[in-house]
Amino acid sequence: MTTQPRITCEIDNNHIATVTLNRADKLNAIDMEMFRQVNALTRRLKKDKHIRAVIVRGAGSDFCSGLDVKSLLTNKVDAVKLLFKWWPTLPNNAQRFSLSWRDIPCPVIFAIHGRCWGGGLQLASGGDFRIASQDATFSIMEAKWGLIPDMGGAIAFREIMRQDHTLELAMTAKVIDSDEAHRIGLVTKVAEDPFSTAYDFALECVNRSPDVLAANKKLYNQTWWSSAGKALFLETWYQIKVALGKNRAIAINRERKPDAKRSYLPRQFR
Incomplete structure:
Protein backbone atom coordinates (compact mmCIF):
# COMPACT_ATOMS: atom_id res chain seq x y z
CA MET A 1 0.00 0.00 0.00
CA VAL A 206 -16.36 33.58 9.42
CA ASN A 207 -17.64 37.05 10.26
CA ARG A 208 -20.96 35.52 11.32
CA SER A 209 -21.84 33.40 14.34
CA PRO A 210 -20.82 29.75 13.91
CA ASP A 211 -24.20 28.82 15.41
CA VAL A 212 -25.96 30.75 12.66
CA LEU A 213 -23.89 29.00 10.00
CA ALA A 214 -24.67 25.58 11.47
CA ALA A 215 -28.36 26.28 12.03
CA ASN A 216 -28.92 27.64 8.52
CA LYS A 217 -27.22 24.65 6.91
CA LYS A 218 -29.11 22.12 9.01
CA LEU A 219 -32.44 23.90 8.57
CA TYR A 220 -32.36 24.02 4.79
CA ASN A 221 -30.86 20.56 4.36
CA GLN A 222 -33.65 19.10 6.48
CA THR A 223 -36.55 21.11 5.07
CA TRP A 224 -35.84 21.75 1.39
CA TRP A 225 -38.05 18.82 0.39
CA SER A 226 -40.06 18.46 3.59
CA SER A 227 -43.66 19.32 4.37
CA ALA A 228 -44.49 22.93 5.14
CA GLY A 229 -45.38 21.96 8.68
CA LYS A 230 -41.99 20.41 9.38
CA ALA A 231 -40.21 23.41 7.85
CA LEU A 232 -42.12 25.87 10.01
CA PHE A 233 -41.54 23.82 13.15
CA LEU A 234 -37.78 23.48 12.63
CA GLU A 235 -37.45 27.13 11.64
CA THR A 236 -38.95 28.19 14.97
CA TRP A 237 -37.10 25.57 17.03
CA TYR A 238 -33.70 26.38 15.56
CA GLN A 239 -34.32 30.10 15.98
CA ILE A 240 -34.97 29.57 19.70
CA LYS A 241 -31.78 27.53 20.06
CA VAL A 242 -29.69 30.15 18.25
CA ALA A 243 -31.26 33.08 20.10
CA LEU A 244 -30.53 31.52 23.50
CA GLY A 245 -26.88 30.80 22.63
CA LYS A 246 -23.98 32.91 23.85
CA ASN A 247 -22.84 33.68 20.31
CA ARG A 248 -26.06 35.64 19.71
CA ALA A 249 -24.97 38.25 22.29
CA ILE A 250 -21.50 38.36 20.72
CA ALA A 251 -23.03 38.95 17.27
CA ILE A 252 -24.99 41.92 18.60
CA ASN A 253 -21.88 43.29 20.30
CA ARG A 254 -19.87 42.97 17.08
CA GLU A 255 -22.47 44.99 15.17
CA ARG A 256 -22.69 47.69 17.82
CA LYS A 257 -18.94 47.97 18.38
CA PRO A 258 -17.27 47.13 15.05
CA ASP A 259 -13.96 48.60 16.17
CA ALA A 260 -13.71 46.24 19.14
CA LYS A 261 -15.14 43.00 17.86
CA ARG A 262 -15.29 40.12 20.30
CA SER A 263 -14.33 36.70 19.01
CA TYR A 264 -17.08 34.15 18.67
CA LEU A 265 -17.12 31.11 20.93
CA PRO A 266 -16.73 27.66 19.38
CA ARG A 267 -19.93 26.39 17.77
CA GLN A 268 -22.63 25.43 20.28
CA PHE A 269 -25.55 24.67 17.97
CA ARG A 270 -26.22 20.99 17.33
Missing part, protein backbone atom coordinates in the same frame (compact mmCIF):
# COMPACT_ATOMS: atom_id res chain seq x y z
CA THR A 2 1.28 3.44 -0.92
CA THR A 3 2.25 5.84 1.84
CA GLN A 4 1.25 8.91 -0.18
CA PRO A 5 -1.60 10.75 1.58
CA ARG A 6 -4.58 10.92 -0.73
CA ILE A 7 -5.74 14.17 0.87
CA THR A 8 -4.27 16.89 3.03
CA CYS A 9 -6.05 19.22 5.43
CA GLU A 10 -4.71 22.50 6.77
CA ILE A 11 -6.60 24.69 9.25
CA ASP A 12 -5.50 28.33 9.45
CA ASN A 13 -5.91 31.11 12.03
CA ASN A 14 -9.31 32.01 10.59
CA HIS A 15 -10.52 28.48 11.40
CA ILE A 16 -10.88 27.74 7.69
CA ALA A 17 -9.96 24.19 6.71
CA THR A 18 -8.44 23.72 3.26
CA VAL A 19 -8.76 20.13 2.04
CA THR A 20 -6.69 19.18 -1.00
CA LEU A 21 -7.10 16.06 -3.12
CA ASN A 22 -3.48 14.99 -3.30
CA ARG A 23 -3.13 12.54 -6.19
CA ALA A 24 -2.09 14.93 -8.92
CA ASP A 25 -0.10 12.30 -10.83
CA LYS A 26 -3.36 10.37 -11.34
CA LEU A 27 -5.49 13.48 -11.99
CA ASN A 28 -6.84 12.98 -8.46
CA ALA A 29 -8.66 9.85 -9.56
CA ILE A 30 -10.48 8.19 -6.66
CA ASP A 31 -9.12 4.89 -5.38
CA MET A 32 -10.06 2.93 -2.28
CA GLU A 33 -7.56 4.74 -0.11
CA MET A 34 -9.00 8.12 -1.11
CA PHE A 35 -12.46 6.88 -0.17
CA ARG A 36 -11.14 5.85 3.25
CA GLN A 37 -9.24 9.06 3.92
CA VAL A 38 -12.03 11.40 2.81
CA ASN A 39 -14.63 9.57 4.88
CA ALA A 40 -12.36 9.62 7.94
CA LEU A 41 -11.68 13.34 7.48
CA THR A 42 -15.32 14.34 7.18
CA ARG A 43 -16.05 12.49 10.42
CA ARG A 44 -13.33 14.51 12.16
CA LEU A 45 -14.42 17.85 10.71
CA LYS A 46 -18.01 17.20 11.71
CA LYS A 47 -16.94 16.97 15.36
CA ASP A 48 -14.61 19.99 15.34
CA LYS A 49 -16.51 22.90 16.94
CA HIS A 50 -13.83 25.40 15.97
CA ILE A 51 -14.06 24.94 12.19
CA ARG A 52 -15.88 27.83 10.55
CA ALA A 53 -15.63 26.92 6.84
CA VAL A 54 -14.17 24.19 4.63
CA ILE A 55 -12.70 24.61 1.14
CA VAL A 56 -12.01 21.54 -1.00
CA ARG A 57 -9.69 21.73 -4.00
CA GLY A 58 -7.56 19.44 -6.16
CA ALA A 59 -3.78 19.45 -6.60
CA GLY A 60 -2.28 19.57 -10.07
CA SER A 61 -4.03 20.11 -13.39
CA ASP A 62 -7.49 18.79 -12.49
CA PHE A 63 -9.90 18.78 -9.59
CA CYS A 64 -10.83 15.09 -10.00
CA SER A 65 -11.10 12.97 -13.15
CA GLY A 66 -13.40 10.39 -11.52
CA LEU A 67 -12.93 6.86 -10.27
CA ASP A 68 -9.66 4.99 -10.68
CA VAL A 69 -11.54 2.09 -12.26
CA LYS A 70 -8.49 -0.11 -12.78
CA SER A 71 -7.42 0.23 -9.15
CA LEU A 72 -10.89 -0.50 -7.77
CA LEU A 73 -11.39 -3.56 -9.98
CA THR A 74 -8.21 -5.26 -8.79
CA ASN A 75 -9.57 -5.95 -5.31
CA LYS A 76 -13.07 -7.40 -5.15
CA VAL A 77 -13.08 -7.33 -1.35
CA ASP A 78 -12.56 -3.57 -1.36
CA ALA A 79 -15.33 -3.16 -3.93
CA VAL A 80 -17.72 -5.05 -1.66
CA LYS A 81 -16.68 -2.90 1.33
CA LEU A 82 -17.32 0.20 -0.73
CA LEU A 83 -20.85 -0.74 -1.78
CA PHE A 84 -22.04 -2.73 1.24
CA LYS A 85 -24.70 -1.26 3.49
CA TRP A 86 -26.25 -2.97 6.49
CA TRP A 87 -29.55 -1.13 5.98
CA PRO A 88 -30.95 -0.24 2.51
CA THR A 89 -31.80 3.40 3.27
CA LEU A 90 -28.45 4.28 4.85
CA PRO A 91 -25.46 5.47 2.76
CA ASN A 92 -22.65 3.07 1.95
CA ASN A 93 -19.01 4.19 1.89
CA ALA A 94 -19.23 5.37 -1.73
CA GLN A 95 -22.31 7.48 -1.02
CA ARG A 96 -20.85 8.80 2.22
CA PHE A 97 -17.86 10.08 0.20
CA SER A 98 -20.16 12.74 -1.25
CA LEU A 99 -22.99 13.12 1.24
CA SER A 100 -20.94 13.38 4.45
CA TRP A 101 -19.90 16.95 3.58
CA ARG A 102 -23.53 17.89 4.23
CA ASP A 103 -23.12 16.81 7.87
CA ILE A 104 -20.28 19.26 8.56
CA PRO A 105 -21.99 22.16 10.39
CA CYS A 106 -20.38 24.98 8.43
CA PRO A 107 -20.20 26.05 4.78
CA VAL A 108 -18.34 23.60 2.52
CA ILE A 109 -17.07 25.21 -0.68
CA PHE A 110 -15.58 23.27 -3.59
CA ALA A 111 -13.00 25.18 -5.68
CA ILE A 112 -12.94 23.41 -9.04
CA HIS A 113 -10.53 23.58 -11.96
CA GLY A 114 -9.85 21.31 -14.91
CA ARG A 115 -11.77 18.05 -15.03
CA CYS A 116 -14.57 17.40 -12.58
CA TRP A 117 -15.92 14.13 -13.92
CA GLY A 118 -17.81 11.10 -12.67
CA GLY A 119 -17.11 10.43 -9.02
CA GLY A 120 -15.35 13.79 -8.81
CA LEU A 121 -18.55 15.58 -9.80
CA GLN A 122 -20.57 13.56 -7.30
CA LEU A 123 -18.01 14.47 -4.63
CA ALA A 124 -18.34 18.18 -5.42
CA SER A 125 -22.14 17.97 -5.55
CA GLY A 126 -22.10 17.09 -1.85
CA GLY A 127 -20.79 20.55 -0.96
CA ASP A 128 -22.84 23.65 -0.27
CA PHE A 129 -21.19 25.75 -3.00
CA ARG A 130 -19.17 25.07 -6.15
CA ILE A 131 -16.89 27.78 -7.58
CA ALA A 132 -15.30 26.84 -10.89
CA SER A 133 -12.58 28.21 -13.13
CA GLN A 134 -13.36 29.17 -16.72
CA ASP A 135 -11.48 26.11 -17.99
CA ALA A 136 -13.31 23.62 -15.77
CA THR A 137 -15.33 20.83 -17.38
CA PHE A 138 -18.03 18.64 -15.89
CA SER A 139 -19.51 15.25 -16.69
CA ILE A 140 -21.72 12.62 -15.09
CA MET A 141 -19.43 10.06 -16.69
CA GLU A 142 -20.90 6.76 -15.42
CA ALA A 143 -23.02 6.03 -18.51
CA LYS A 144 -19.79 5.74 -20.51
CA TRP A 145 -19.03 2.59 -18.51
CA GLY A 146 -22.57 1.21 -18.62
CA LEU A 147 -23.38 2.41 -15.08
CA ILE A 148 -25.50 5.00 -13.31
CA PRO A 149 -24.23 7.57 -10.77
CA ASP A 150 -24.45 5.86 -7.38
CA MET A 151 -22.48 8.05 -4.98
CA GLY A 152 -25.32 10.12 -3.59
CA GLY A 153 -26.12 11.95 -6.81
CA ALA A 154 -29.79 11.00 -6.49
CA ILE A 155 -29.93 13.33 -3.49
CA ALA A 156 -27.43 16.04 -4.40
CA PHE A 157 -28.21 16.56 -8.09
CA ARG A 158 -31.94 17.04 -7.47
CA GLU A 159 -31.21 19.98 -5.18
CA ILE A 160 -28.96 21.88 -7.57
CA MET A 161 -30.32 21.05 -11.06
CA ARG A 162 -33.63 20.57 -12.79
CA GLN A 163 -34.58 16.96 -13.43
CA ASP A 164 -34.29 17.24 -17.22
CA HIS A 165 -30.78 18.71 -17.00
CA THR A 166 -29.72 15.93 -14.62
CA LEU A 167 -31.18 13.25 -16.88
CA GLU A 168 -29.49 14.71 -19.94
CA LEU A 169 -26.07 14.59 -18.30
CA ALA A 170 -26.61 11.16 -16.72
CA MET A 171 -27.95 9.56 -19.91
CA THR A 172 -25.37 10.94 -22.33
CA ALA A 173 -22.17 11.26 -20.25
CA LYS A 174 -21.58 14.48 -22.21
CA VAL A 175 -18.90 16.94 -21.06
CA ILE A 176 -19.99 20.53 -20.46
CA ASP A 177 -17.99 23.67 -19.76
CA SER A 178 -18.21 25.88 -16.68
CA ASP A 179 -20.54 28.42 -18.30
CA GLU A 180 -23.07 25.72 -19.14
CA ALA A 181 -22.65 24.20 -15.68
CA HIS A 182 -23.38 27.61 -14.16
CA ARG A 183 -26.42 28.11 -16.40
CA ILE A 184 -28.06 24.86 -15.26
CA GLY A 185 -27.23 25.35 -11.57
CA LEU A 186 -24.48 22.79 -11.21
CA VAL A 187 -21.95 25.55 -10.45
CA THR A 188 -22.59 28.41 -8.02
CA LYS A 189 -20.14 30.84 -9.58
CA VAL A 190 -17.44 30.98 -12.28
CA ALA A 191 -14.26 32.77 -11.19
CA GLU A 192 -10.76 33.42 -12.55
CA ASP A 193 -9.25 32.04 -9.33
CA PRO A 194 -11.71 29.61 -7.71
CA PHE A 195 -9.72 29.07 -4.53
CA SER A 196 -9.17 32.78 -3.88
CA THR A 197 -12.87 33.47 -4.51
CA ALA A 198 -13.84 30.57 -2.26
CA TYR A 199 -11.56 31.86 0.50
CA ASP A 200 -12.98 35.38 0.31
CA PHE A 201 -16.46 33.94 0.62
CA ALA A 202 -15.37 31.77 3.56
CA LEU A 203 -14.09 34.91 5.30
CA GLU A 204 -17.52 36.48 4.92
CA CYS A 205 -19.01 33.46 6.66
Whole structure:
Protein backbone atom coordinates (compact mmCIF):
# COMPACT_ATOMS: atom_id res chain seq x y z
CA MET A 1 0.00 0.00 0.00
CA THR A 2 1.28 3.44 -0.92
CA THR A 3 2.25 5.84 1.84
CA GLN A 4 1.25 8.91 -0.18
CA PRO A 5 -1.60 10.75 1.58
CA ARG A 6 -4.58 10.92 -0.73
CA ILE A 7 -5.74 14.17 0.87
CA THR A 8 -4.27 16.89 3.03
CA CYS A 9 -6.05 19.22 5.43
CA GLU A 10 -4.71 22.50 6.77
CA ILE A 11 -6.60 24.69 9.25
CA ASP A 12 -5.50 28.33 9.45
CA ASN A 13 -5.91 31.11 12.03
CA ASN A 14 -9.31 32.01 10.59
CA HIS A 15 -10.52 28.48 11.40
CA ILE A 16 -10.88 27.74 7.69
CA ALA A 17 -9.96 24.19 6.71
CA THR A 18 -8.44 23.72 3.26
CA VAL A 19 -8.76 20.13 2.04
CA THR A 20 -6.69 19.18 -1.00
CA LEU A 21 -7.10 16.06 -3.12
CA ASN A 22 -3.48 14.99 -3.30
CA ARG A 23 -3.13 12.54 -6.19
CA ALA A 24 -2.09 14.93 -8.92
CA ASP A 25 -0.10 12.30 -10.83
CA LYS A 26 -3.36 10.37 -11.34
CA LEU A 27 -5.49 13.48 -11.99
CA ASN A 28 -6.84 12.98 -8.46
CA ALA A 29 -8.66 9.85 -9.56
CA ILE A 30 -10.48 8.19 -6.66
CA ASP A 31 -9.12 4.89 -5.38
CA MET A 32 -10.06 2.93 -2.28
CA GLU A 33 -7.56 4.74 -0.11
CA MET A 34 -9.00 8.12 -1.11
CA PHE A 35 -12.46 6.88 -0.17
CA ARG A 36 -11.14 5.85 3.25
CA GLN A 37 -9.24 9.06 3.92
CA VAL A 38 -12.03 11.40 2.81
CA ASN A 39 -14.63 9.57 4.88
CA ALA A 40 -12.36 9.62 7.94
CA LEU A 41 -11.68 13.34 7.48
CA THR A 42 -15.32 14.34 7.18
CA ARG A 43 -16.05 12.49 10.42
CA ARG A 44 -13.33 14.51 12.16
CA LEU A 45 -14.42 17.85 10.71
CA LYS A 46 -18.01 17.20 11.71
CA LYS A 47 -16.94 16.97 15.36
CA ASP A 48 -14.61 19.99 15.34
CA LYS A 49 -16.51 22.90 16.94
CA HIS A 50 -13.83 25.40 15.97
CA ILE A 51 -14.06 24.94 12.19
CA ARG A 52 -15.88 27.83 10.55
CA ALA A 53 -15.63 26.92 6.84
CA VAL A 54 -14.17 24.19 4.63
CA ILE A 55 -12.70 24.61 1.14
CA VAL A 56 -12.01 21.54 -1.00
CA ARG A 57 -9.69 21.73 -4.00
CA GLY A 58 -7.56 19.44 -6.16
CA ALA A 59 -3.78 19.45 -6.60
CA GLY A 60 -2.28 19.57 -10.07
CA SER A 61 -4.03 20.11 -13.39
CA ASP A 62 -7.49 18.79 -12.49
CA PHE A 63 -9.90 18.78 -9.59
CA CYS A 64 -10.83 15.09 -10.00
CA SER A 65 -11.10 12.97 -13.15
CA GLY A 66 -13.40 10.39 -11.52
CA LEU A 67 -12.93 6.86 -10.27
CA ASP A 68 -9.66 4.99 -10.68
CA VAL A 69 -11.54 2.09 -12.26
CA LYS A 70 -8.49 -0.11 -12.78
CA SER A 71 -7.42 0.23 -9.15
CA LEU A 72 -10.89 -0.50 -7.77
CA LEU A 73 -11.39 -3.56 -9.98
CA THR A 74 -8.21 -5.26 -8.79
CA ASN A 75 -9.57 -5.95 -5.31
CA LYS A 76 -13.07 -7.40 -5.15
CA VAL A 77 -13.08 -7.33 -1.35
CA ASP A 78 -12.56 -3.57 -1.36
CA ALA A 79 -15.33 -3.16 -3.93
CA VAL A 80 -17.72 -5.05 -1.66
CA LYS A 81 -16.68 -2.90 1.33
CA LEU A 82 -17.32 0.20 -0.73
CA LEU A 83 -20.85 -0.74 -1.78
CA PHE A 84 -22.04 -2.73 1.24
CA LYS A 85 -24.70 -1.26 3.49
CA TRP A 86 -26.25 -2.97 6.49
CA TRP A 87 -29.55 -1.13 5.98
CA PRO A 88 -30.95 -0.24 2.51
CA THR A 89 -31.80 3.40 3.27
CA LEU A 90 -28.45 4.28 4.85
CA PRO A 91 -25.46 5.47 2.76
CA ASN A 92 -22.65 3.07 1.95
CA ASN A 93 -19.01 4.19 1.89
CA ALA A 94 -19.23 5.37 -1.73
CA GLN A 95 -22.31 7.48 -1.02
CA ARG A 96 -20.85 8.80 2.22
CA PHE A 97 -17.86 10.08 0.20
CA SER A 98 -20.16 12.74 -1.25
CA LEU A 99 -22.99 13.12 1.24
CA SER A 100 -20.94 13.38 4.45
CA TRP A 101 -19.90 16.95 3.58
CA ARG A 102 -23.53 17.89 4.23
CA ASP A 103 -23.12 16.81 7.87
CA ILE A 104 -20.28 19.26 8.56
CA PRO A 105 -21.99 22.16 10.39
CA CYS A 106 -20.38 24.98 8.43
CA PRO A 107 -20.20 26.05 4.78
CA VAL A 108 -18.34 23.60 2.52
CA ILE A 109 -17.07 25.21 -0.68
CA PHE A 110 -15.58 23.27 -3.59
CA ALA A 111 -13.00 25.18 -5.68
CA ILE A 112 -12.94 23.41 -9.04
CA HIS A 113 -10.53 23.58 -11.96
CA GLY A 114 -9.85 21.31 -14.91
CA ARG A 115 -11.77 18.05 -15.03
CA CYS A 116 -14.57 17.40 -12.58
CA TRP A 117 -15.92 14.13 -13.92
CA GLY A 118 -17.81 11.10 -12.67
CA GLY A 119 -17.11 10.43 -9.02
CA GLY A 120 -15.35 13.79 -8.81
CA LEU A 121 -18.55 15.58 -9.80
CA GLN A 122 -20.57 13.56 -7.30
CA LEU A 123 -18.01 14.47 -4.63
CA ALA A 124 -18.34 18.18 -5.42
CA SER A 125 -22.14 17.97 -5.55
CA GLY A 126 -22.10 17.09 -1.85
CA GLY A 127 -20.79 20.55 -0.96
CA ASP A 128 -22.84 23.65 -0.27
CA PHE A 129 -21.19 25.75 -3.00
CA ARG A 130 -19.17 25.07 -6.15
CA ILE A 131 -16.89 27.78 -7.58
CA ALA A 132 -15.30 26.84 -10.89
CA SER A 133 -12.58 28.21 -13.13
CA GLN A 134 -13.36 29.17 -16.72
CA ASP A 135 -11.48 26.11 -17.99
CA ALA A 136 -13.31 23.62 -15.77
CA THR A 137 -15.33 20.83 -17.38
CA PHE A 138 -18.03 18.64 -15.89
CA SER A 139 -19.51 15.25 -16.69
CA ILE A 140 -21.72 12.62 -15.09
CA MET A 141 -19.43 10.06 -16.69
CA GLU A 142 -20.90 6.76 -15.42
CA ALA A 143 -23.02 6.03 -18.51
CA LYS A 144 -19.79 5.74 -20.51
CA TRP A 145 -19.03 2.59 -18.51
CA GLY A 146 -22.57 1.21 -18.62
CA LEU A 147 -23.38 2.41 -15.08
CA ILE A 148 -25.50 5.00 -13.31
CA PRO A 149 -24.23 7.57 -10.77
CA ASP A 150 -24.45 5.86 -7.38
CA MET A 151 -22.48 8.05 -4.98
CA GLY A 152 -25.32 10.12 -3.59
CA GLY A 153 -26.12 11.95 -6.81
CA ALA A 154 -29.79 11.00 -6.49
CA ILE A 155 -29.93 13.33 -3.49
CA ALA A 156 -27.43 16.04 -4.40
CA PHE A 157 -28.21 16.56 -8.09
CA ARG A 158 -31.94 17.04 -7.47
CA GLU A 159 -31.21 19.98 -5.18
CA ILE A 160 -28.96 21.88 -7.57
CA MET A 161 -30.32 21.05 -11.06
CA ARG A 162 -33.63 20.57 -12.79
CA GLN A 163 -34.58 16.96 -13.43
CA ASP A 164 -34.29 17.24 -17.22
CA HIS A 165 -30.78 18.71 -17.00
CA THR A 166 -29.72 15.93 -14.62
CA LEU A 167 -31.18 13.25 -16.88
CA GLU A 168 -29.49 14.71 -19.94
CA LEU A 169 -26.07 14.59 -18.30
CA ALA A 170 -26.61 11.16 -16.72
CA MET A 171 -27.95 9.56 -19.91
CA THR A 172 -25.37 10.94 -22.33
CA ALA A 173 -22.17 11.26 -20.25
CA LYS A 174 -21.58 14.48 -22.21
CA VAL A 175 -18.90 16.94 -21.06
CA ILE A 176 -19.99 20.53 -20.46
CA ASP A 177 -17.99 23.67 -19.76
CA SER A 178 -18.21 25.88 -16.68
CA ASP A 179 -20.54 28.42 -18.30
CA GLU A 180 -23.07 25.72 -19.14
CA ALA A 181 -22.65 24.20 -15.68
CA HIS A 182 -23.38 27.61 -14.16
CA ARG A 183 -26.42 28.11 -16.40
CA ILE A 184 -28.06 24.86 -15.26
CA GLY A 185 -27.23 25.35 -11.57
CA LEU A 186 -24.48 22.79 -11.21
CA VAL A 187 -21.95 25.55 -10.45
CA THR A 188 -22.59 28.41 -8.02
CA LYS A 189 -20.14 30.84 -9.58
CA VAL A 190 -17.44 30.98 -12.28
CA ALA A 191 -14.26 32.77 -11.19
CA GLU A 192 -10.76 33.42 -12.55
CA ASP A 193 -9.25 32.04 -9.33
CA PRO A 194 -11.71 29.61 -7.71
CA PHE A 195 -9.72 29.07 -4.53
CA SER A 196 -9.17 32.78 -3.88
CA THR A 197 -12.87 33.47 -4.51
CA ALA A 198 -13.84 30.57 -2.26
CA TYR A 199 -11.56 31.86 0.50
CA ASP A 200 -12.98 35.38 0.31
CA PHE A 201 -16.46 33.94 0.62
CA ALA A 202 -15.37 31.77 3.56
CA LEU A 203 -14.09 34.91 5.30
CA GLU A 204 -17.52 36.48 4.92
CA CYS A 205 -19.01 33.46 6.66
CA VAL A 206 -16.36 33.58 9.42
CA ASN A 207 -17.64 37.05 10.26
CA ARG A 208 -20.96 35.52 11.32
CA SER A 209 -21.84 33.40 14.34
CA PRO A 210 -20.82 29.75 13.91
CA ASP A 211 -24.20 28.82 15.41
CA VAL A 212 -25.96 30.75 12.66
CA LEU A 213 -23.89 29.00 10.00
CA ALA A 214 -24.67 25.58 11.47
CA ALA A 215 -28.36 26.28 12.03
CA ASN A 216 -28.92 27.64 8.52
CA LYS A 217 -27.22 24.65 6.91
CA LYS A 218 -29.11 22.12 9.01
CA LEU A 219 -32.44 23.90 8.57
CA TYR A 220 -32.36 24.02 4.79
CA ASN A 221 -30.86 20.56 4.36
CA GLN A 222 -33.65 19.10 6.48
CA THR A 223 -36.55 21.11 5.07
CA TRP A 224 -35.84 21.75 1.39
CA TRP A 225 -38.05 18.82 0.39
CA SER A 226 -40.06 18.46 3.59
CA SER A 227 -43.66 19.32 4.37
CA ALA A 228 -44.49 22.93 5.14
CA GLY A 229 -45.38 21.96 8.68
CA LYS A 230 -41.99 20.41 9.38
CA ALA A 231 -40.21 23.41 7.85
CA LEU A 232 -42.12 25.87 10.01
CA PHE A 233 -41.54 23.82 13.15
CA LEU A 234 -37.78 23.48 12.63
CA GLU A 235 -37.45 27.13 11.64
CA THR A 236 -38.95 28.19 14.97
CA TRP A 237 -37.10 25.57 17.03
CA TYR A 238 -33.70 26.38 15.56
CA GLN A 239 -34.32 30.10 15.98
CA ILE A 240 -34.97 29.57 19.70
CA LYS A 241 -31.78 27.53 20.06
CA VAL A 242 -29.69 30.15 18.25
CA ALA A 243 -31.26 33.08 20.10
CA LEU A 244 -30.53 31.52 23.50
CA GLY A 245 -26.88 30.80 22.63
CA LYS A 246 -23.98 32.91 23.85
CA ASN A 247 -22.84 33.68 20.31
CA ARG A 248 -26.06 35.64 19.71
CA ALA A 249 -24.97 38.25 22.29
CA ILE A 250 -21.50 38.36 20.72
CA ALA A 251 -23.03 38.95 17.27
CA ILE A 252 -24.99 41.92 18.60
CA ASN A 253 -21.88 43.29 20.30
CA ARG A 254 -19.87 42.97 17.08
CA GLU A 255 -22.47 44.99 15.17
CA ARG A 256 -22.69 47.69 17.82
CA LYS A 257 -18.94 47.97 18.38
CA PRO A 258 -17.27 47.13 15.05
CA ASP A 259 -13.96 48.60 16.17
CA ALA A 260 -13.71 46.24 19.14
CA LYS A 261 -15.14 43.00 17.86
CA ARG A 262 -15.29 40.12 20.30
CA SER A 263 -14.33 36.70 19.01
CA TYR A 264 -17.08 34.15 18.67
CA LEU A 265 -17.12 31.11 20.93
CA PRO A 266 -16.73 27.66 19.38
CA ARG A 267 -19.93 26.39 17.77
CA GLN A 268 -22.63 25.43 20.28
CA PHE A 269 -25.55 24.67 17.97
CA ARG A 270 -26.22 20.99 17.33
